[in-house]
Amino acid sequence: MAESEFRHDVCVVGGCGHVGLPLAITFASHGLRVSVSDINARAVETVRSGRMPFLEAGAEEALRAVIGRTLEVGTEPGLVSEARHVVVVIGTPVDEHLNPTFHTMRRFFQGLIPHLRDGQTVILRSTVFPGTTEKIRALLDRSGLRVRVAFCPERVAEGKAMEELVVLPQIVSGCDERAVEAASELFGTIAKSLIVLSPLEAELTKIFANVWRYIQFATANQFFMIAADHGLDFYKLHDALTHDYPRMAGLPRGGFAAGPCLFKDTMQLSAAYDNNFALGHAAMLVNEGLPNFLVKHAKGRFDLATMTVGLLGMAFKAESDDPRESLSYKLRKLLEAEAETVLCTDEYIRDPNFLPVEEVLARSDLLFIGAPHRRYRELSLPSDLPVVDVWNLYGRGTFPG
Template identity: 55%
Template sequence: MNNYLYDVCIIGGCGHVGLPLGIAFAHAGKRVVLYDIDRNAIDTISRGKMPFIEEGAEEMLRDVLEKNLFLSSEKSVISGSYFIVIVIGTPIDEHLNPRFTLFKEFLSGITEYLIDEQHIILRSTIFPGTTEKIVDFLRSNGRKTRVSFCPERIAEGKAMEELRNLPQIIGSLDDISFQEAKELFVSLTNDIIYLTPKEAELAKLFTNVWRYIRFSISNQFYQIATQYNLDYYRIFDAVTYNYPRTGDLPSAGFAAGPCLFKDTMQLAAYSNNSFFLGHAAMLINEGLPNFIVQRLKEKHSLKDKIVGILGMAFKGDIDDLRESLSYKLKKILEMESKQVLCTDPFVKDANLVTLDEAVNNSDIIILGAPHSQYKEIGIDFSKKLVVDVWNFFGKGGLF
């Protein structure tokens, strides 16, 4: 390992998963190079700036930048690194079906930079069986490079804390690979779990799908209660109060983002499309914006109303709009209402208006992402109809 310029090269190192991981490894004393094709992100990070919100990351980035954290858009840095961590996006097609050929194309592009002693760590969420397929591909190209799958299980926005606090699952095909991968991750956490690659691939999908289904249960309960003109949160509070077996029932709310839906689709594909719970969860969670609009249509002449959406990110206190249900809601409302005004303090989108404009000029306000700072805003709840699926404002969920 000592013959290498870097301990770790992270491919996709400027992304939401790669960058926090690189910063954390560098902080733990590893020499890290972030390799990425996004030159704008490289520029931003080189100036000590995070290209997206990640709590506590920017200070840590400045501590390690140019000391033991480096950036490059040159593939040659791969050859100079012992561990090659791959965190480019999950290889799927436009219908969210797994596409191994994308990984094959990517690997073909880096094979010439691989050296037999190196160790590839796959960290993107991948379809079960992908790690073994990659090993087969490398072996058929004459490469002995070791491969392990070490899934990322953090919640976006909490990476810097969770990388050190959560156990790390390692899926390796043999003990030497496991011990090596363990040596790398022990710099972040002592809590290491061994699985085979296929078990680890499935463990990652189960983790996300479990979360997604839990959200869907609350979203379904919310829709049932609301249909009967009952405030879900009066029932929710009663059900969860001092009752340990329901203590982990989440509130209702938009369950979205780049992982949960996509990973549920992956598991559906892996189960030969017999994953009924997963399909039901997708229908319920993805159907929530439409449920809100249909109910508003029943109760109000929506065609004459201006609707404001507060929060366009896929969840609270982040700036990531990937697969955000606020945008799905916006699309439906553009068909059904007089006008839609969208606002978000973090998301960069030229079509957004200020918070004041959205609040003051809308007849109906829908909370799209519960950003903490919205707690401070003065909405006159007696004058505006507010749709708050989360019960974030504490006024109940009925509308």
């Protein structure tokens, strides 16, 4: 099939999710003919109606402007065959032993091969285990297809995708010069600038970025724990460290380091380095251990077994409706093992087991802040309600005095 015969400029496969949909909308907003192929029929119908299936600032208005015009959405895998570029947002997952499972990626592409056509460019978008791009190229070559293979990692923060897709530099890599040229042409329509690397360089660059953030958060959380064990307010120390002192400006505040990427990618890098990544494993122990630390300190202050405990915020971060890998759920499990009753609420996640925040406040003897949603700052808390506030949302330190 000649390039001029493709009905769409780009098809985003798995494109109704947090990575793919903002990208598809952005391409369509810049005049490209875009299709989205996704097996989630419910999400597809939601997008077709001009509504976002998840929170993403600025996305729904942009979606309504392009849906049915420059953006087509469907469950049909045949959409893949009609696009010049095929962007795949399926990443390499980690199994229960924290090892990457490339066989999942292999099975996905084996199912995709019947829908690919000569002359296309296949672009991997999600974070992948180092070496994956070349393995996919080899798999497609063995199938007899003449397609180009590229890796152009997603670099935006969830919730800020529509803004960051057009202002951040885009890393572009490919298995040959023609793949780099095709991917550069595609992302050049939206990105502020392009950085060209080899596939392995690009894969490691993406993983390094996520792991660096995870380690930064672990450093802050370790400092937080040390301060708390000394009976001190970490946030008083944090303010002293960072106030008008540029060398410490990069020190994060404490809080849950969670979500679908940071932990997983730290474990991917460790596996790629023969499990000799001690710094990554240490960061994992700190970040994943923070809920346990909070409950341990709460037990030292309160008789949890007789208390109703309220948990505000179940998303993995503020102003998000994404529960994936949220440490609030780990915190809930720990509290359920210690407290008489645990009540949960969230401003954005819809769960029949969650209660309105007002009811949680009225019934709770003790409150934990799981996700620091903006609305929680505005709550009028009962003066006698103690709060375990790892985020220092209320400016009173983490643990009640």
